[in-house]
Amino acid sequence: MSFTQITRLAAACALAGCAFAASAADLLIRNAEVHTVSSAGKLAKADVLVRDGKIAAVGTALQAPSGATIVEANGKPLTPGLFAGLTAIGIEEVSGEASTVDEYLKLNAPAYAMQWRPEFDVTLAYNPRSVLVPLAQTEGLTWTVIEPGSGEGGSLIAGQGAAITLDGRFDAVLEGSRSMFVAIGNDSLALAGSSRAGQYMLLDQAVREARSTAPLGDRSLLLPTGREVLARYLKGGRFVFDVDRAADIRQVLAFSRRYGIKPVIASGTEAWVVADELARADVPVLIDPLANLPGSFDTIGARLDNAALLARAGVRVGFTQLLSDKSHNARKIRQVAGSAVAHGLPWDAALAGLTSVPAEIFGVAGSRGHIAVGQVADLVLWTGDPLEVTTLAQQVWIGGNAISMRSRQTELRDRYLEKLNRGAAR
Amino acid sequence: MGTAMDSSKPLIAACFAAALAACAAQPPQAPQSAPPMQPRARISYPSTYQPATAAPVVIRNATILTGTGERLNGADLVIADGRIAAIGANATAPANARVIDANGRWVTPGLIDVHSHLGVYPSPSVDAHADGNEMTAPVTANVWAEHGIWPQDPGFQTALEGGVTTLQILPGSANLVGGRGVTLKNVPAASYQAMKFPGAMHGLKMACGENPKRVYGSKSQAPSTRMGNVAGYRQAFADAQEYQRTWQKYERDLAAYEKKKGTDPKAEPPSEPKRDLKLETLSEALDGKILVHIHCYRADEMQVMLDLADEFGFKIAAFHHGVEAYKIANRLAEKQVCGALWADWWGFKMESFDGIPENLAMVDRPAGGCAIVHSDSEEGIQRLNQEAAKGMARGNAIGLTISEEHAIQWVTMNAAKALGIADRTGSLEVGKMADVVIWNRDPFSVYALTEQVFIDGVLMFDRAQPARPRSDFMLGQPGGSAP
Numbered sequence: 001m002s003f004t005q006i007t008r009l010a011a012a013c014a015l016a017g018c019a020f021a022a023s024a025a026d027l028l029i030r031n032a033e034v035h036t037v038s039s040a041g042k043l044a045k046a047d048v049l050v051r052d053g054k055i056a057a058v059g060t061a062l063q064a065p066s067g068a069t070i071v072e073a074n075g076k077p078l079t080p081g082l083f084a085g086l087t088a089i090g091i092e093e094v095s096g097e098a099s100t101v102d103e104y105l106k107l108n109a110p111a112y113a114m115q116w117r118p119e120f121d122v123t124l125a126y127n128p129r130s131v132l133v134p135l136a137q138t139e140g141l142t143w144t145v146i147e148p149g150s151g152e153g154g155s156l157i158a159g160q161g162a163a164i165t166l167d168g169r170f171d172a173v174l175e176g177s178r179s180m181f182v183a184i185g186n187d188s189l190a191l192a193g194s195s196r197a198g199q200y201m202l203l204d205q206a207v208r209e210a211r212s213t214a215p216l217g218d219r220s221l222l223l224p225t226g227r228e229v230l231a232r233y234l235k236g237g238r239f240v241f242d243v244d245r246a247a248d249i250r251q252v253l254a255f256s257r258r259y260g261i262k263p264v265i266a267s268g269t270e271a272w273v274v275a276d277e278l279a280r281a282d283v284p285v286l287i288d289p290l291a292n293l294p295g296s297f298d299t300i301g302a303r304l305d306n307a308a309l310l311a312r313a314g315v316r317v318g319f320t321q322l323l324s325d326k327s328h329n330a331r332k333i334r335q336v337a338g339s340a341v342a343h344g345l346p347w348d349a350a351l352a353g354l355t356s357v358p359a360e361i362f363g364v365a366g367s368r369g370h371i372a373v374g375q376v377a378d379l380v381l382w383t384g385d386p387l388e389v390t391t392l393a394q395q396v397w398i399g400g401n402a403i404s405m406r407s408r409q410t411e412l413r414d415r416y417l418e419k420l421n422r423g424a425a426r
Numbered sequence: 427m428g429t430a431m432d433s434s435k436p437l438i439a440a441c442f443a444a445a446l447a448a449c450a451a452q453p454p455q456a457p458q459s460a461p462p463m464q465p466r467a468r469i470s471y472p473s474t475y476q477p478a479t480a481a482p483v484v485i486r487n488a489t490i491l492t493g494t495g496e497r498l499n500g501a502d503l504v505i506a507d508g509r510i511a512a513i514g515a516n517a518t519a520p521a522n523a524r525v526i527d528a529n530g531r532w533v534t535p536g537l538i539d540v541h542s543h544l545g546v547y548p549s550p551s552v553d554a555h556a557d558g559n560e561m562t563a564p565v566t567a568n569v570w571a572e573h574g575i576w577p578q579d580p581g582f583q584t585a586l587e588g589g590v591t592t593l594q595i596l597p598g599s600a601n602l603v604g605g606r607g608v609t610l611k612n613v614p615a616a617s618y619q620a621m622k623f624p625g626a627m628h629g630l631k632m633a634c635g636e637n638p639k640r641v642y643g644s645k646s647q648a649p650s651t652r653m654g655n656v657a658g659y660r661q662a663f664a665d666a667q668e669y670q671r672t673w674q675k676y677e678r679d680l681a682a683y684e685k686k687k688g689t690d691p692k693a694e695p696p697s698e699p700k701r702d703l704k705l706e707t708l709s710e711a712l713d714g715k716i717l718v719h720i721h722c723y724r725a726d727e728m729q730v731m732l733d734l735a736d737e738f739g740f741k742i743a744a745f746h747h748g749v750e751a752y753k754i755a756n757r758l759a760e761k762q763v764c765g766a767l768w769a770d771w772w773g774f775k776m777e778s779f780d781g782i783p784e785n786l787a788m789v790d791r792p793a794g795g796c797a798i799v800h801s802d803s804e805e806g807i808q809r810l811n812q813e814a815a816k817g818m819a820r821g822n823a824i825g826l827t828i829s830e831e832h833a834i835q836w837v838t839m840n841a842a843k844a845l846g847i848a849d850r851t852g853s854l855e856v857g858k859m860a861d862v863v864i865w866n867r868d869p870f871s872v873y874a875l876t877e878q879v880f881i882d883g884v885l886m887f888d889r890a891q892p893a894r895p896r897s898d899f900m901l902g903q904p905g906g907s908a909p
Binding site: 096301325 | 549550551552580581584636752753754755756757760770771772773774775776779780781782783784788791792803804805808809812815816818819820823824870871872873874875899900903904905
């Protein structure tokens with residue numbers, strides 16, 4: 001579909017009253033290659049009916065209810081809206097400008113007076129009016145997990161993040177997706193007395209404090225609210241560990257067994273080394289398959305077929321970005337998944353890594369990650385293979401609403417394309 | 427195998443040799459007869475690269491993107507004596523040529539990255555390896571990236587596996603003038619000299635905008651503003667002009683002495699001015715002996731740098747990063763300045779806020795437009811072909827109609843032009859260096875992988891024949907990226 005056709009579609013959409021803010025009209029997408037990312041698999045020429053923002057039917061020769069918008073897909077691929085990865089979309093506008101970055105809690109406590117704040121909830125900073133949100137939409141990314149960051153001046157426990165819908169609403173957190181983020185390894189040593197062993201010592205201390213009802217001592221890591229929050233997560237909550245080194249991943253597995261928590265391995269550059277253990281423990285990973293260089297002594301074993309090796313061992317593999325700008329360039333996550341395919345991951349598993357796997361990991365699979373009746377109608381019609389670098393999102397729907405396919409970047413483009421065509425870009 | 431291009435000799439001789447044309451910014455002087463080239467002209471840190479001898483190769487029946495804008499279907503490519511010997515349908519090959527059946531495969535020139543920090547910011551990125559930014563003064567034109575290159579960076583091998591046969595290693599962008607860049611052949615070596623592209627000019631790395639003013643402003647030192655940045659460049663080049671005049675005077679005095687020393691026993695030779703390595707580099711840039719590469723994001727700042735170049739009479743080879751290059755694409759084309767760009771980076775700092783994924787395609791658009799895909803990344807350099815594919819697709823989506831045979835130039839020929847080596851590599855033309863990549867499929871695909879990579883006709887990477895890691899660092903390490 002050409003640019004003009006896309007524009008025409010958007011215009012038609014506006015006329016049909018399916019503008020973004022309006023409540024969703026019924027929608028019938030006809031004759032698409034439907035990737036259900038479910039047991040139904042790929043349906044070559046199928047229709048998807050959307051009513052009240054949810055998928056009402058998937059099949060062939062579906063009838064459009066009166067007043068429904070009809071979109072002819074011409075056999076193009078239709079997928080669930082994609083997961084943007086672990087990002088800072090809406091909590092970071094310009095990475096280099098501290099006043100626009102809410103990702104990190106930096107209390108700058110000295111090591112001897114270390115204080116951990118698991119009660120820090122980064123979703124409270126979420127700004128749906130960020131220019132990153134419409135951009136993500138136009139690229140077919142309909143949801144993400146915003147993660148708090150750990151770094152200098154912060155603590156190993158970065159705080160809480162959650163899945164959010166990228167439909168532009170203010171209250172965007174998806175129920176059941178809240179997670180505690182913990183950073184282990186190379187980058188966190190300074191926050192743990194400069195030893196990896198210090199990290200596990202301190203984590204252990206935090207857990208004991210959270211579980212204890214005894215009064216807090218002078219040197220406690222946690223404040224009362226932090227104890228309460230961490231205690232809640234310790235009752236079966238979800239912990240996302242940013243960890244790369246195989247030996248550290250094993251320590252995380254042991255820690256998780258010891259305290260009965262559900263770990264997710266994020267980053268996981270050496271996860272392939274312990275793939276069997278991850279599979280046995282049914283611990284999923286979120287990895288960046290482009291990470292193939294030993295960026296640090298935690299990632300000496302980095303390799304391009306990490307995803308393929310993990311999947312072959314039976315580990316659930318989802319994608320996130322480690323090497324590129326995960327938020328501004330979230331769109332690159334499709335290329336990341338495609339690269340995993342180039343290095344041995346089955347194509348269907350790669351699409352699942354952008355849809356159903358992260359949805360399962362973050363507890364939102366009941367509403368997202370599949371094209372199935374009852375799911376929220378987050379859908380993307382692609383110009384071609386959705387994992388291919390030359391493919392673009394042709395039309396995106398979130399909650400059944402056709403988005404405008406406009407962003408600050410399309411505005412800039414069109415302003416200067418007009419000048420360029422006049423020879424006036426100077 | 428180095429040439430005078432490698433030389434750090436005083437520059438004034440070169441300036442005279444160019445009949446003052448490159449020295450136009452200097453105050454007019456009485457015409458001088460050019461003095462003889464001084465014997466002190468010497469080659470510093472010369473290339474020791476010598477390609478191995480390899481048997482001729484004929485690649486049969488491939489889809490060939492030539493790098494000159496052409497696509498040949500079902501064509502052959504013959505490599506002999508390290509050069510492209512023939513290209514086209516049913517090309518004749520030497521009898522002893524190794525035959526590669528490339529049916530279904532694609533062949534392109536070796537890819538070229540004009541902006542890499544491999545070796546100076548190598549993996550692993552431990553503190554001891556940070557050799558890319560001499561952040562001790564805003565103008566460090568005296569430092570050379572090559573003196574910080576660690577040839578054991580595992581990233582060279584992974585870049586090779588991505589089809590990169592030539593790359594320019596630049597100093598970082600902390601400084602107004604960061605130092606000299608060097609162009610390398612991506613071959614395994616114990617020293618960078620054995621990777622150095624024979625005869626390639628040095629680059630001069632300059633930087634606009636946020637980085638220099640932040641690095642020095644935070645030390646309460648100039649520059650702390652964009653005003654200070656520009657004042658810094660101007661003073662540096664003004665000093666270089668003065669330096670050139672000092673050497674010109676010396677050359678004149680020396681010539682006069684040579685003329686009269688036979689007849690005048692009391693004639694004394696002039697004393698040679700002290701070499702200033704910083705001003706020597708800047709002078710060579712003024713003379714066009716070093717190619718100027720400028721890290722610059724914003725359109726307005728690129729315009730300022732074009733004026734700076736006019737003020738001092740030098741030429742800019744390329745703006746690097748240039749996320750706003752699309753806003754001034756017509757002007758860049760007129761000034762014959764390339765845009766060395768990413769496909770889609772933006773927003774990581776304020777000056778990159780207006781980046782758009784159509785940038786490459788729009789810079790490419792005007793007649794004479796020169797778009798280059800650069801990496802500035804040990805990951806990106808491994809898939810320059812995919813970055814070009816993204817830029818091409820975005821261009822096609824807005825009706826710019828960009829073919830693969832055209833877009834491949836963004837990672838081959840255009841890059842070679844910006845490095846001043848387009849007469850030797852960057853395209854598959856008879857007589858050029860046999861820097862060649864065989865892809866398992868259309869390289870404008872995320873699924874495409876290199877099968878074989880040749881540098882000067884020598885097979886440097888073969889996916890079917892996994893070799894031990896090229897980097898000493900990776901030897902004996904468990905697992906890892908090497909096949």
